[in-house]
Amino acid sequence: MSRQDTITLGHGSGGTLTHELLDRYIFGPLSNPHLDRQHDGAVLDLRGPLAFTTDSFVVQPLFFPGGDIGSLAVHGTVNDIAMCGAYPKYLSLSLILEEGLLLTDLERILQSIQKACLEAGVQIVTGDTKVVEKGSGDGIFINTTGIGTMHPKAHIGVERIKEGDAILVSGTLANHGITIMSQREGLSFASPIESDSRAVHEPVLALLDELGDAVKLLRDPTRGGVGTVLNEIAQQSKLGVQLDAESIPVAPTVNGACEMLGLDPLLVANEGLFIGVIDQSVKEKAIDLLKRFPASAAVTFIGQMVASHPGQVVSHNAMGGKRVVPMLPGEQLPRIC
Amino acid sequence: MKYLDEFRDPVLAKKLLDQIHATVTQRWMIMEVCGGQTHSLVKNGILDLLPEEVVMVHGPGCPVCVTPMNLIDQAVQLSLREGVTVCSFGDMVRVPGKEMSLLEAKAQGGSLKMVYSPLDAVQYAAQDAFEGVVFFAVGFETTAPANALAVLQAEKQGLTNFSLLVSHVLVPPAMQAILDDPFNNINAFLAAGHVCTVMGFRAYYPIAQQYETPIVVTGFEPVDLLQGIARAVTMLESKDYTVENQYARVVLEDGNRAAQDTIFSVFEVGDREWRGIGTIPESGYVLKETYRSFDAVEKFGLLNRDTDTQNGCIAGAIMKGQQKPKDCPHFGKGCTPVNPMGAPMVSSEGACAAYYNYAQPTVV
Known part of the structure; x- marks a missing residue:
């Protein structure tokens, strides 16, 4: 050279x-x-x-x-x-x-x-x-x-969030973080994992065109993942976030990698995902609209804002079990066994 | 995912919970030995769904938690030494030593590499011209075969720059030490499924009989754990002091013979110090005489200082099941996953981290 x-x-x-x-x-x-x-x-x-x-x-x-x-x-x-x-x-x-x-x-x-x-x-x-x-x-x-x-109709602010507002994510979680980690550590998986790095402004602006100020908050959960951003939302809004554990979308390969490495997909980085907090009355409309865009085709509702447990994110599973979802403490470290 | 999703089935889980509620007539203390089981119980909110008579006690099965502080200090010392790189699993790097953790040593210029397998460390040693690549060989019987294999590979490749800093511990002696403790209050064990995958469960028969303590070899998913608890409660109620295998899809009675042969070609049983518990005779693996050249302690003349001061951390009592994380005055205050005072707050399998990370909501 x-x-x-x-x-x-x-x-x-x-x-x-x-x-x-x-x-x-x-x-x-x-x-x-x-x-x-x-x-x-x-x-x-x-x-x-x-x-x-x-x-x-x-x-x-x-x-x-x-x-x-x-x-x-x-x-x-x-x-x-x-x-x-x-x-x-x-x-x-x-x-x-x-x-x-x-x-x-x-x-x-x-x-x-x-x-x-x-x-x-x-x-x-x-x-x-x-x-x-x-x-x-x-x-x-x-x-x-x-x-x-x-956007003329945008009125984004955590202070506008109310009890009952619905929380959506625009796609599957943890793709970017797991891709980077597997590249860095030389891990390979049966089916390839790709970063979700992409621009999401198109579906976001369309959502604002259609729903205006019913869109209360938009956040992109990069470092720290969805769990960390939801904790920020809970703390700033002084409300609780209630998650439905089974509805959180994670691609099977990514989920497998997280299981293997002992990582929580809620705390892994994303680069082409957004979280929306919207008025519950426009829930279905938002889903129908976002599904039309490739960048948000896998949009899913994952939970809602609640008055109980203010400042905390609590995940509910179908068994009836509950757990608090923490903010990411430092770096996610892969486990021993 | 196959073999996982079935064991997360909420309908089945509810049935098992009903069964446990219907069977129990008195208070039983059941210890889940492995930290992975603790995390699953807490993460899935199972502790709150059990009848109040069934008290789950969290066992010592977190390799990071039981590694004595002087071993961390030795690893830190090595990472700061010119020409030496310490390779470690991710869990270990944040555990505080006397002065610093491995991660803090790295920030001060220490050479640290996080690996996913000890064989990665061997590969690193083969590529690299450094005088020393030391793998921090921590863990129970589960990680021992791969660590033994790493030594065999290094030997085969003629690598003289590879060594192990060994802190291998064994489950059955720890269970016995817990049962022998005058303050013991454990009535039954859920044995650690992955340890039994390697070692089988014959060693548990005499323990169950001698201490009149049922033992159920148990997996890690919600349905596994609930099946294990349901079995343990039924056995306790009927005074059936035997061993059962809930995790039969993975565990054989004799374990994995090939893995055991690999372990015993490199290691032999020896005394080990457990953090917070003290030295338990014949409770760990040490390198056999023929493989001592792979022992980092001897190779680098490391000092074995007694540094296991407790700084107010009650890890020992927690790992013997005598206290819960929330009994500790430092829990969530002076001690958090970001600023841990002891190992159980760091590891993904530590009881304190489980309670902290997956705590129950404070409802207003």
Whole structure:
């Protein structure tokens, strides 16, 4: 491998090598009128209340079944904007590259970013690239910041949640976390598991079009999983969350992996899932609508908000047994036997 | 999933609960030996569905919980040593040692690798030029065959940089120690299904007879546990002090002979210290003389300091079934899964973690 095949400190110097790198790998694939100006920042014409969010991505491995760090960086921020009840519009893109990163890998990641942006209808309008010494990074770190315009009917807020509100998840749980863990640890399963990394703004915006302020809260349960987010909802709303254990959707292979590793799917990370808290009167309507979108075809109601046990998430099973679902304490650790 | 879903059938579970309610006439203390069983009981809310006469007591069957603190300290010491990598199952890495856990040692530059199988550690040793790859060989009879196999593989590959930090413990001597305790209050045992998968259950016949304590080899799903409890209650009510096998779909009376042969080609029975309980004679495995070159304690000249101070943690009493996690003044206050004071709060099989993670709702 020659030096030209990898990122070197020179690529971060700001000089010729930097320009070559940006032109070939970044401005090329991501071209749009805002970015093409190559100015220090972007000037945007946006009206009304805006949603604004930022997220950093440090996933290892960089490439995994169902996505890579590039697509994840777009989906993560697009979804955060969607959770505010907004139309995702523009993203910034900051790359921290580690000396020695293969240029072919960088190219693949940027192509993936471009594809994800195109699919989600967003543009990268400004950004930054830095190079750190070998050993100071992990190949590549990405930060994306996003901005979007609020949906006129959106009225999202935990304070609007009431007893009896229904809780839905848009798909099956734990796919992303189990994919990453199995890649990292070299575990293989009979049928392949893929990350659920995807943008979910389309079904979310359609839900707002149709149901407006009957949608009380939207959250994407990434790190910490659905269980952690539900605990946050219970604590912030000062109500209880009552789950129906049997209705929680988990794909059979993912469930098998969780059983084997001793992990609770409720506490494993997702990247293309959202939780909705909605007025119970529009429950059926919401399901019918969300089922029409590929990103939420497996939507399921998993429980409701209750006045008893405020601040706690309690799962009920068909046997009549109950248990409190905790927040994820630290890291989920695989068990011995 | 096949062999799991049938044993989670709520209709069957309710029938068994009715049967237990109908059979019991007096108070019985039944110990489930394995931490996996404890977690399933708590996670499925079964404890609250049982009649109040049936008191489930949580046993010592959590390998992480019974590993003495000085072993953790030795592992920490090794991970911080230049050129040495400690490979461990995930459960062990958060257990507090005297000064720090393995995870905290890693944050200070210690070399730690979490593995899913001891054979991964052997593979790592084969690839790697470090002077030492140490596998933290913790567990009951269940993990012993794979750990023995790891030594045999390393020997076959001529690896001189692989060794084990052994803390293997055995179930039957622990059950006997519990029954011999003057404060013992256990009337029956649900024996640990997976341990019996390897070892069989012949060793339990004399225990059941001598101590007049029925033993039911039991699985881990709700229906398994309820069947085990129903059998134990029936046996207690009829003074039937024998051994029954509820987990027959997995466990044979003689266990897995090939696995046992593998264990005894590498290990022999020896004395072991149990965290919170003390030393129990002939209660664990140690490497045989011929495999001592794979013993990390000897290889690295580790100090065996007596560091098992209890810092107010009542792990010993909990593991002997004499106290419940909620009896501990630190439970949920000074001691949580994020900041554990003792191992039972860390492990996915520890009784305190089960009570903390799957606690019952506080209804207003």
